[in-house]
Amino acid sequence: MSGTVIVGASVAGVRTAQALRSQGYSGAITIVDAEEEWPYDKPALSKSFLSGQSHRDSLELISKTEAASLEIELLLGTRAIGLDVAEKLLEVDRCVPIAYDSLVIATGGRARPSPWGQPEGVHVLRTLDDARKLHNDLSPGAHLAVVGAGFIGAEVASTARAANVEVTLIDPLPYPMSRVMTPEVGDWFSRLHEAHGVTTRFGVGVESIDGGRGNFALKLTDGTEVRSDSVLVGIGSMPNDEWLTDSGLLIDNGVLCDEFCRAIQTEGIYVAGDAARLMDQQTGPSVRLEHWTNAVEQAKTVAHNIVNPGDAQIHQSVEYVWSDQYDWRIQVAGRPSHDLDQVTHGDPFVQGRAAAIFVKGGALRGAVVVNWPRVLIEARKAIARKWTAQELNDRIESLTQSVSITSKD
């Protein structure tokens, strides 16, 4: 009995191990990870851990006690380097190949490297080590240039401002988080950064980064220059799938898997988290999601399907991400996009809360919610239950009414 081998002590990997046990799996469970670090969670790395407010202990994905009591074995500092699908063997850099009955690929992703070079003082942010290094450069009065106004860049800008670091936020697109925002909603977030003293340079790219720590010069595509003490490059991530190149698995910017999270054309091999590219039968093109909640939900599906191969479950999940920036909790459900119609409720600068509902031909596609938890729940349920946009808008209207009545009492 070889049991289940999980590659990656990511949230997807650790949650798969825990879900296997809570679903009654009695085989051996081994988690293999290239990092020496005890498994840690990543959302805080751009927020409370980066600021120094939360500590290493609070990032643990599982305690040592729980791992021991659930009989989950961890092989840390052990890098997966290949897979022999026919022999059911995982090849690693430290010891003889590891036999498995079921294999879970949860190797996640890594930060896209800086195309302008990465001398000391030019950072990316993905790992605990990255966060420690960036934290050391966030001293009050220092100047940080943030390249890329996606979720990571926007969160680091917020954390750095709270530490009294001067921040210039640069992105070639016209507003932050532009993959998921329309111009109107994107404008909320541009104004949010500006209101907190960030210098924004949207609509211009970076041509080069010269100099060294304490004295960087970023040349921008409009001919201007930004000077900074350090730089964060937050331009997305890439899946860790190269180790599978010779395995015969289908790889295309992620490991291709079906709706049961099984690697395509294989038996006993599952994929969860950022490394998974899900072939979506309903929406057509395949998607690779880089969301914490998706990783956790895929972990659950994978565990169920390992324990109940005769009653395999389809991975069905409403996409959901959150971001904490300044005093805003930003929550995105479903799949908003810049090319959809949108209805907004409230104004984050007036009422301190707002929601934008994204619609295509009457069909509900997604929602962006700021500081409004009740609406967030309604939106997630509405998307899961395939309500029309009108039904959700009516529901939000009625919440707004009931709130205003309460406040008059």
Add this chain to the structure above:
Amino acid sequence: MAKQAKADYEACQGYANCVMGAEDYFDLDDDGKVVLLASEVPESDEPRVAEAARSCPVSALWLEDS
């Protein structure tokens, strides 16, 4: 034996993953704090509620032996 659902209300940030995982056990109030709709979790519901608790991004929920 039935278990008890427990919440750390200070830690809760209103992410709502628990509600999506088990809306018969968890809800959020208007301030976005978790509300336990039932604290006793019978064995038959345990895997589902345990997974909903583990889907909390800030580990504000857990099950305890009662």
